[in-house]
Amino acid sequence: MKEKLLRQSIELFEKKGFSETSIQDIVDALGVTKGTFYYYFKSKEQMLMQINLHYINDLLDTQLKIIEHPEKSWQDKLYDVVYMLISRIEKHGASARIFFRELVNLKGEYFEEILHKRDQFRIRFQYLIEQGIESGEFRNDLRADLMTLSILGSCNWSYMWFRTDGPVPEKELARSFLEVFLNGIKK
Amino acid sequence: MKEKLLRQSIELFEKKGFSETSIQDIVDALGVTKGTFYYYFKSKEQMLMQINLHYINDLLDTQLKIIEHPEKSWQDKLYDVVYMLISRIEKHGASARIFFRELVNLKGEYFEEILHKRDQFRIRFQYLIEQGIESGEFRNDLRADLMTLSILGSCNWSYMWFRTDGPVPEKELARSFLEVFLNGIKK
């Protein structure tokens, strides 16, 4: 039941927005009553927090595994992280869109915690770039932080438009992105 | 007064979110009463629409002027569009963040109209890329639509983190982005 509530909420939060989705909407969609919601969650905000935590923790875990891989080149690791982000769109795209759009609805400690984890992801991403520079794979005449945010921006933005059932498969998008980031679009 | 209401609303919508900002909040901040709000705006949604229209129309106009410039190279035009987007963050960053985040709060025709204009911006951006390919400035072995969304994503995402009063000036960010997009980060 808790799982069902979370799934249904993610769907509705994404479609209508967190504030515009009432608890009534959620429980009606499942044929249960509001009391049930409050049996499993302390508040609407706490549920949003749970959704967000589930999303970002998963992301951080996977990112860490990629970066810590003992053999791959930094270029390959960059591909792996980009592919991870894009391939997640299908199953966790809704969670991701909620994560970014509804951040404003978290207050106090909740807000801080998410912010911190979001930063952590970016900092680790930047670490990957910096290691690539140091190893000589990436250019050393560009600011690592700006490269990071440039690439990360492209990936995150793809959550706004990429559809798995569209004409471009995930793998192609990831390769295409990498090609642009690594070699540029200039002839 | 109308201008003041719009400015105050943009500030509050950005900080607290559209749904979480009450009309009371807005008028309180200006020391007027709710009646005043309804004298100038038909509804809260219509006001959001006005904010969005103001933002996107301005953007479309400027974009058009850049693309239609009779002499510049496509590469320069790409820089101009990227710079336009980034330089707008200072004055219209709040509007932009509202534009993307609060889209879900527009219904029916309002929604369609904004969606259409947003697409128009992207399509024109893609046109710029395509012309650059045709003219031989950009690579012809990559999908124009994916290049477009990759670059646009980086720029749009910068609204989430770029601060004018930070260590990087607008011009440097634009140049840095261009460098990555054009030549890639690979050594």
Added chain:
Amino acid sequence: MKEKLLRQSIELFEKKGFSETSIQDIVDALGVTKGTFYYYFKSKEQMLMQINLHYINDLLDTQLKIIEHPEKSWQDKLYDVVYMLISRIEKHGASARIFFRELVNLKGEYFEEILHKRDQFRIRFQYLIEQGIESGEFRNDLRADLMTLSILGSCNWSYMWFRTDGPVPEKELARSFLEVFLNGIKK
């Protein structure tokens, strides 16, 4: 309207208790809507506070006037205070019963403020007794604080049972109480 809401609330709070009286109950009794209530009061608790403040401030003011009277004996002043308390039952009995019974429903600063004012009333009452002792009107072999609480208790308790439309008029009750307090019931 605010006045009407207060009057109606006092009536209902007394009859059913503060917690058991819903805002719906109050506004239904007046044929208005909940919004109206919240137009005039910030919360139910704040309204209770207003009722209590109105009651205790009035009491403190009158008490002060009696004590500061330049000529009367302390014995007469004691009578005046006792009579004031009893004569208030008719018009403000409900407020008084709410004041004592619902104190528990005030939190934080509200609670402290009421407590402080309640104490102030008692302290001034005790001052009256002490002055009477000093002037030689009252016995000096008894603790002033216990005398105070004994007499005050009788008066306050009368709010629980005394009805103006009963067989005993206010004046007689006050005189009767005084007679007991001053001379005792022993033959």
Added chain:
Amino acid sequence: MKEKLLRQSIELFEKKGFSETSIQDIVDALGVTKGTFYYYFKSKEQMLMQINLHYINDLLDTQLKIIEHPEKSWQDKLYDVVYMLISRIEKHGASARIFFRELVNLKGEYFEEILHKRDQFRIRFQYLIEQGIESGEFRNDLRADLMTLSILGSCNWSYMWFRTDGPVPEKELARSFLEVFLNGIKK
């Protein structure tokens, strides 16, 4: 367990009020679940009733024993009743405060029964006074009912402020009260 539930409830009802204390609060404090509560009590109201009955029955029993004592003077019996009331504050003060304050939360037959027992206590108290008058111990120029309520009021009110761990011992308070009631405060 039933005993524990009652004790915990008395503590919470007194501190927060009957309506403001949820069954959840009670069972949480004991580390059990709501089901347990409903195994021992039919409803929250019935539990309040049990608390009240326990309190008032005990009081009535003791009062009867005092009044029926074959040898003591009425004056001594008056002292005994006053002392009984005051000495009960330590162990049953919370119950007493609940008894008076939360009466409003009992409905129908519950309400009637408590009211009746409360009256019975007063009537018997008045009987004591009347017997004292008849025997010549107390003055016959005062209304017995008003004397009763005056003395009873003082005693009952002491539940609002008297603390066993304060500077005045129970016995002194009882003696002090008696002295005031019997001989008055006038010099």
Added chain:
DNA sequence: TATGAATGAGAATTCATTCAT
């Protein structure tokens, strides 16, 4: 051009209670 009183629909949340296990 602006106010202030009022509305009514709906929001999140609480809670006594039930019941199968």
Added chain:
DNA sequence: TATGAATGAATTCTCATTCAT
């Protein structure tokens, strides 16, 4: 004897909106 899941009705409170002035 006790639990835990679920209910449903009620509660406080918010808010966009209207309208007479």
